[in-house]
Amino acid sequence: MNQNPSLIRRVVRRAGWIIDGLRRWLSRLMFVGFVLVVVVLLRTDLAIQVPNNAALVLKLQGVLVEQSQQDPFQKAVDEALGAPVRETRVRDLLRALNQAADDLRIKTVVLDFSHFEGGELSKLVQIADALQRFKTSGKPVYAYADQYTQSAYLLAAQASEIHMHPMGQVGIEGFSTYPFYFRDLIDKIGLDVNVFRVGEFKSAVEPFIRNDMSESAREANRVWLEDLWAVYKQAVASARSVNPDAIQSYADQLAERLVQTAGDGAQLALQEKLVDALSHRDEFIGRVRRTADPDEFDGFKSIDQNAYLLAVGEQPPSHRGKPTVAILVASGAIVEGDAAPGTVSGDAFADQIRQARLDDAVKAVVVRIDSPGGSAFASEVIRRELDLTRQSGKPVVVSMGSVAASGGYWIATAADRILASPATLTGSIGVFGILPTYQDTLAKLGVHVDGVGTTALAGALRADRKLNPAVGQAIQAMVERTYQDFLLRVADARDLPVETVATLAEGRVWSGSDAVRLQLVDGFGEIDEAVTAAAELANLAGQYQTRYLEPDLTLSEYILGRMQGVSVLTRGLVAVLPPELGPIVQGWLKTAGQQAGRAQSGIYAFCLCGRPGYN
Template structure:
């Protein structure tokens, strides 16, 4: 019998392994009969090794007992997807990603082998939109009848930690923890006086009045426009928190709002006020879920459960949806080897490859980016439009932040889904240049320049731009703004006057963005996948596979790029003060050390 490659692809994993083992045994038998003892024994030993390895490494770890408890720990930095750069892969130690966590929680809802889900929360490193998405996933588990227990550890329980936890059916907190019921805040450092004292002059351009990213270098306090936009953003996010807590903890919105802004609270007081069910420790909960007369193999860690899902999954013949991640500050080419960045060249090529792949029926583009390079953002926007011209639907799912350049890459998609607390919009352009002639004079540094034209050293840090140079550059930045808003008008099918009202550099919450036509739906990645299915023409009930595109590969991550051996201490501290993910710092450094107009910083 002759098996074609297509026929082999239709066989189950177990059958393929069995065929390999049978072939090796048959080959070994033939060799032994022919008198080739060494070759025959080697072939038979190889068959035994293949069978044993398959059982020990694939079959056995993938089995889970009935009435199992899925355990999940949310702590520290949790990435959206697997890191691509070699340095980040080594640092991550194979830690689960948000993609893994979503897959596990969605599968757990319909898994009859799972009796309960135990979630340990200890200040995970993501924003409010992701916290709300996890909150909704836990609530979906509870609605399906699963017992879900959240255990909050750590000295301080932040509003973000609590939002995730109250999606569970039961909340347990360490007795010595304290709830930081401080509401929400947003602010900015203002460095004008400090820069003047050390002899650094900042020249900035912003289009338009709400684009406050550079105000920190030229003002001593927020402009009225920046304050207005941040107050609205904080108000929307606080309303979301209030509604979520009130619904989950079965209290009135007024009571929930009062408690969320009540200040510092002990766990005992939180129990009295109905925010927490009881004080306790993770070990106590494990004992409760694991009676003494039952084996301790009942607890299933996330990694083991994911192996179980992979082993039992049969995706043969299913239509595929490609999931492409655009994460971190946008750069044109490849960014630093450390940290998280959004390469315009790489992401645009991935979108093109997916659009040419006949197995891919639609593209889900997950964006979590504060913006960055205008040119890099435009490359991705163009790739999205090319995919649409090829008949491949593109649906964007926004994470914690998708503003400025992060919105630019999304605005041409067939549909945009944002979380209610996603920070988006910031449709504008900002430019900043720093010059240090006074500082150079103070420390005794001289400079002599030979130039072909009067403007040849316009970008030199040794002198500020002249008024004429700044006016000329302002025209260029204005053209970038006009291009940006024109593409928003086209992609979102808005009236130009409406686009101008929602643009001008202003940030919006996901809720406000939907009300103004900047996004189509509110929800998480699951909502975006459902929209992509619909636009791909998949029938109700027809199963699909959501595949990372391209598949994670260590060798593909070994690109040639300049690596920063150390993140400057000052920039790292600034990133922390501005509440930015530290993994974005190297890419931000890369942007700062280059000249050019940037679509940057929607959080300011």
């Protein structure tokens, strides 16, 4: 009787050893397999081949961005799972088009708008110009969509042929800005929003203190909206060889004309010469097959821009020690401390600038700014580092993207030269602070706060207490001091009287066209022109290379970054992982996010610009 339990224990113990051994063996096998997959991913440049007589398919997915706004972990796994990609980096499209123009393997470019969500006007114009340059190689560009949004159509207009589904339509509606206003809601819930600002046109705080747009904001917004709309109409009209007034007429009279064509938007677009052909998808594929070789799946040989760049190189090869023009990208709101994807950390970006300044090979710096501003303190940290770079003898040139306003313009004041697009939104020279308190909200719920402090300031900034008027006056004084510093920096940088700058400031937003006229910007140009200007200022005489300086990545970020754009391999990786790993990966992704820094001073140089174009 005593031996049976002992035997059972031995059997159970040995079974446990076997199960534990199998678990360890499988874990090691999974690890080895993962390492092998990673090695393959790191060497994908050797695995990807560009087909002969192929089409370069520009997959415009999500929104257009200057640099990635997504967490690299989430982006890689989304692509591995086949989830829609939410962004397309502009410089990837530009480099792919530039390379493909001289690539004998590429016979045409096809624009794929299947998952395109739009982009800001200056980004669209950049790509449109690159498409026109590609066409000078003698190779055609084909565009197809079930229907065209306003953003998609500006790019499609550059194509040699525009095809659309017979049930589609072209949606051009013009630009607008219609923010939400919360004054009544704030009053209803008892929130006390203390606002501190300088400038008649600093409308970033209006949603918290009004129920409608002020006349000064309406006036300023109408001016830059009209400027950008003129750029859009000209970009489409010149590509389609029509008068810009025809685009205006189409947008103004779209409803009436749809009635005249019995609601047939496709026939209306064809009639107005906005498209060249109404084609079903298979018919469009057949059209492209006359330029690119057929493939074995009744399609055509093709490669998308991500795979193409992995095959030819995302950047031109760099040579150690060769004179370099470094390019840094400041994209997103400017924050203090650590930065989440899609924001600009004052400390981290200043460190990037410092590295460029201390690198003997770097002879000049170009800063691409695509930012509405943010923390005034963080903006000054970046500006100071750029100023030190100039003092070290290295020229600094700023290239403005879609928006370089408020704190974005603050940074630009450290440049030797500023270039912008006519479609850039800039200026917004003004500052503000917001300090909401919710003591009245708590009172509505029967909650009250009371107590004592050792000084008049003790507890004065608690969000659950009414703001002390003396503290409010102190904050307003700080905001006004920051505004005066802003004016002085602009006046000094642009060699303008402070009185003149004051008339251009007060938070007013200007288009790139007006900014050149008002001497807030030196001229028009994109990154290429900014690089040329920086090289000239550094006396490099054509003997130089360019290099994007990116933030340092962790090993896992680098590996996952390499996984992007190689969907077949990444999906294969997911396929070989056990189902149990899914929740672990999801949990890992949830904890991988970073918290954006805050403006500790509470003073912002920020522009809530309308930024039209996302349609």
